[in-house]
Amino acid sequence: MSSSTALLTDHYELTMLASALRDGTAHRECTFEVFTRRLPNGRRYGVAGGIGRVLDAVENFRFGDAEIAQLAEHRVVDERTLEWLRDYRFSGQVDGYPEGELFFPGSPLLTVRGTFAEAVVLETVVLSILNHDSAIAAAAARMVSAANGRRIIEMGSRRTHEESAVSAARIAYLAGFTATSNLEAGRRYGIPTAGTAAHAFTLLHDSEASAFESQIAALGTDTTLLVDTYDISRGIDLAVQVAGTGLGAVRIDSGDVGVLARQAREQLDALGATNTRVVVSGDLDEYAIASLRAEPVDGYGVGTSLVTGSGAPTAEMVYKLVEVEGRPVAKRSSHKESRGGRKAAIRRYKDTGTAVEEVVHAVGAEPELGPNDRHLQIPLIRDGKLVDDLPTLEQDRERLRRALVTLPWEGLKLSNGEPAIPTVFHGA
Amino acid sequence: MSSSTALLTDHYELTMLASALRDGTAHRECTFEVFTRRLPNGRRYGVAGGIGRVLDAVENFRFGDAEIAQLAEHRVVDERTLEWLRDYRFSGQVDGYPEGELFFPGSPLLTVRGTFAEAVVLETVVLSILNHDSAIAAAAARMVSAANGRRIIEMGSRRTHEESAVSAARIAYLAGFTATSNLEAGRRYGIPTAGTAAHAFTLLHDSEASAFESQIAALGTDTTLLVDTYDISRGIDLAVQVAGTGLGAVRIDSGDVGVLARQAREQLDALGATNTRVVVSGDLDEYAIASLRAEPVDGYGVGTSLVTGSGAPTAEMVYKLVEVEGRPVAKRSSHKESRGGRKAAIRRYKDTGTAVEEVVHAVGAEPELGPNDRHLQIPLIRDGKLVDDLPTLEQDRERLRRALVTLPWEGLKLSNGEPAIPTVFHGA
Missing domain, CATH: 3.20.140.10 (nicotinate phosphoribosyltransferase)
Structure with missing residues (x-):
């Protein structure tokens, strides 16, 4: 190049x-x-x-x-x-x-x-x-407005050209996104990057518990555990068992994330993990983000719709x-x-x-x-x-x-x- | 980079x-x-x-x-x-x-x-x-099928990220496009590049005739003259006056290109420029290309819809x-x-x-x-x-x-x- x-x-x-x-x-x-x-x-x-x-x-x-x-x-x-x-x-x-x-x-x-x-x-x-x-930029600004002050992380790199991805991450930050998953955007533009684990990490391990234990050992209890690889409520139980009530966040990446976020919040509160955040991702656009305003969601991960301009x-x-x-x-x-x-x-x-x-x-x-x-x-x-x-x-x-x-x-x-x-x- | x-x-x-x-x-x-x-x-x-x-x-x-x-x-x-x-x-x-x-x-x-x-x-x-x-690739293949053997040139660089543009040009060629406007794709992948002039070139000159004369002098009579800056039928008359009946092609970039292509063909034939090709461009997608099958169109220029995957x-x-x-x-x-x-x-x-x-x-x-x-x-x-x-x-x-x-x-x-x-x- x-x-x-x-x-x-x-x-x-x-x-x-x-x-x-x-x-x-x-x-x-x-x-x-x-x-x-x-x-x-x-x-x-x-x-x-x-x-x-x-x-x-x-x-x-x-x-x-x-x-x-x-x-x-x-x-x-x-x-x-x-x-x-x-x-x-x-x-x-x-x-x-x-x-x-x-x-x-x-x-x-x-x-x-x-x-x-x-x-x-x-x-x-x-x-x-x-x-x-x-x-x-227009799509990103609409998403930030829809999120109404909650954190949004840009994670769409895989859904667009590898160089567009770097530029899209920069623009998402311009528009008010909290961070990006894209490491090159971090290097080139000094934007904060973030990320923890995907389903593959859980599948790699002999059990969900051993995957969670490994992640906590490497990244600390303030990390985000992805709890929807097998059964979400069992995943949340395990996450709090392994990390304790100081767990940073749980992430749900599939299903009806509104309903699941509410259930997760109730379950976390019942387990005493009242400060553990609930983060949702999976095909969110500005409309989905807005529709989750009434739900106990602490953060969004947004991918495809951001990098494709959400229809434009x-x-x-x-x-x-x-x-x-x-x-x-x-x-x-x-x-x-x-x-x-x-x-x-x-x-x-x-x-x-x-x-x-x-x-x-x-x-x-x-x-x-x-x-x-x-x-x-x-x-x-x-x-x-x-x-x-x-x-x-x-x-x-x-x-x-x-x-x-x-x-x-x-x-x-x-x-x-x-x-x-x-x-x-x-x-x- | x-x-x-x-x-x-x-x-x-x-x-x-x-x-x-x-x-x-x-x-x-x-x-x-x-x-x-x-x-x-x-x-x-x-x-x-x-x-x-x-x-x-x-x-x-x-x-x-x-x-x-x-x-x-x-x-x-x-x-x-x-x-x-x-x-x-x-x-x-x-x-x-x-x-x-x-x-x-x-x-x-x-x-x-x-x-x-x-x-x-x-x-x-x-x-x-x-x-x-x-x-x-999927969008490009559908466009090539729709063109049914007629030439298509990829010219969408300006409508997508500058590096996506280079990759899109490569893929358009893979799918059967004749050439691309993107010079870097020519350099990086050895793809044929093509292009002649935009409306700005005509507007730069004191008259449409002097713009056409200049282009013919520089690029030869086998070039493509863009005839829709002012009045299309006057533009075609002028084009043949300046280039003679050996003119390579005329391009129409706006309006109802189907109707205009037919009128252009009749006018060119009447002027004796029976081998001058008619090229159309301007917001064409695979559906527009297919709808022009019955019209006397010799080539298409395709931009936005190609580089944006035509809706996907x-x-x-x-x-x-x-x-x-x-x-x-x-x-x-x-x-x-x-x-x-x-x-x-x-x-x-x-x-x-x-x-x-x-x-x-x-x-x-x-x-x-x-x-x-x-x-x-x-x-x-x-x-x-x-x-x-x-x-x-x-x-x-x-x-x-x-x-x-x-x-x-x-x-x-x-x-x-x-x-x-x-x-x-x-x-x-």
Whole structure:
């Protein structure tokens, strides 16, 4: 695997570049905008995910010998274009919503300015990252809301591509998950990791009791014992026998977890293990999590639905050319229209702090800013360099937590519907 | 990005390992089996995808200094376990379905034998790869069937994680796609790449005509011109004016592509461009492709639905411990039961070559093999080493093409239903 991101690119970005270098238009100053026309599946809000990874990808977008050799051998582009690519380094400007910010249809999530040549080649990798990470972010935020303060652990690595898994773990943490099972996410992003044992561990041993004894000996009594390999109530009895009433938690991974959690709670309390937590997992999504609110569940393990975006595995963002040499441009042939011109956005709030609307405006035609309103884009790259003091993952996590509190009440409903606040286009 | 796959692993694989090293069970000889309980969304068949990538991942599953330091710093496991991991190298046996083979519920897609310690740690990365790649493979195979011999190009990179995109392109090629837009897939796997221009290229220029002239000058008349930036029929007129009747193709990326393709064909024919192909793209899935069979479409560009598995982004495979020291084991607490014991499979065929059933059998209790029947698993790893003469991607592509022909007629229907052939358990 190459550490360059340069070939994570659609072939046509480079053929467009070759043609434009040849005819001289490659050097025209352009603005590209990333936005989405709609939120998938009747979602009420989007969550900007992947901005930090996009910045890394832009920094690592370099054509080294391996990349150039591939393009030359397969005659993807001509010699002139290869020479140009060899020196490629993005030197333009990027502004965008910070990671963890909410967005809505039409929000200018990312604005890339530079020559056509240097900006067009970034399209594919920028969209890959934002479409994946923002899809996961929206699902994750809904799950955290549904969990209503209870702990959630991300454990979906096995159900998605091994590299998507690392990114999904990062985004789950951004959205408020407590920890991930993914060790590489721990290494790469400093996210807490967690895990204890699977059914295989119990099956490996001569008896459930000997498996529990082994785990307690290795991990201490504050561990989580998986009690549903054979018979759950017998498993809970055994767990408390082996660990004592100081046992950290029991986990139930199958069956009707609501009913089973209640039975487990009663049984643990009867055994005196009143502080032993009940953790449930197994095909949970935001709806299942919400439906367990009335049950004595202390924590959730969430896998498949998180890493697949809970029904919306991609965020449908596009990267559109909106301005050439200061002139607005837009496709016109069909319903897939977009608004030309470089744009930015503000969000308006009531005095109470509740968000009212997303105002997308032409740059240079900014509407009056009310006392509670704020600009949404921040500078990310200036003259090809990352700006200083970019937000950290922890800061972005806090940003999302606060942003969700500002949504009108209906905006946090899990059911399908309209976006939580309308998008208003002002002078654009 | 590390080239080691060792941390693409759930935390609990290593805590299980630590406990088992401590109690001595880590060295018990075990068999783990990868299978799926059901095909997603009423699909009729599964396609083994990712086997080649699994073998690479097993070879690169090594704990170097960076991996060990991460585990030590965060106290994931104890010192004894770190020492064991430092020397880790899988030394066991792997058998499995070759890539491109069809599978059904219960098919033993992959069988991993070794000590508990060395086999359990592979679970996460093996499942990540097989679940992602097989999900894409099933969707891709259905699209190729629907296209019925017409060319399909994979162009979904921007709609999925940037590394999933590379793997999805590989799988699309396995399934019979003609080419991919993804340049890294070209580099890594030697797959043909293709692409010409996007709407941005037209918008960049002062006129549609100058954009077309530029593209023809750079890429020749055999290129594909994108004709729907402004007005499609005017775009087609211009395209033929600029390129002449030798123009390679026109592409339409929006609107009702069936109607538009027919109009484009008539217009091209009237202009004398009778050999100019009509290529359509824009939110196509297998159903849309099939619905265009009666239209004069020469090629399809497929994006989102391919890379997201067309509604089934993960294949729901599990990696289950089925045998310990020769003794079958299985979880028993719920409906999620599995069959213990090491298994293999044969597929039975009629004299006509049509598949009849998948017979999954205990190893050592093989049913009689009819004259048309065949074993499905092949050896992949022996004593930790890849076996010689593993199939190539081209061979696996041909394998899938031939396998689809053997399905009973109903098995190729796109509608939801039962698996194309039943799975029969024999002595297992």
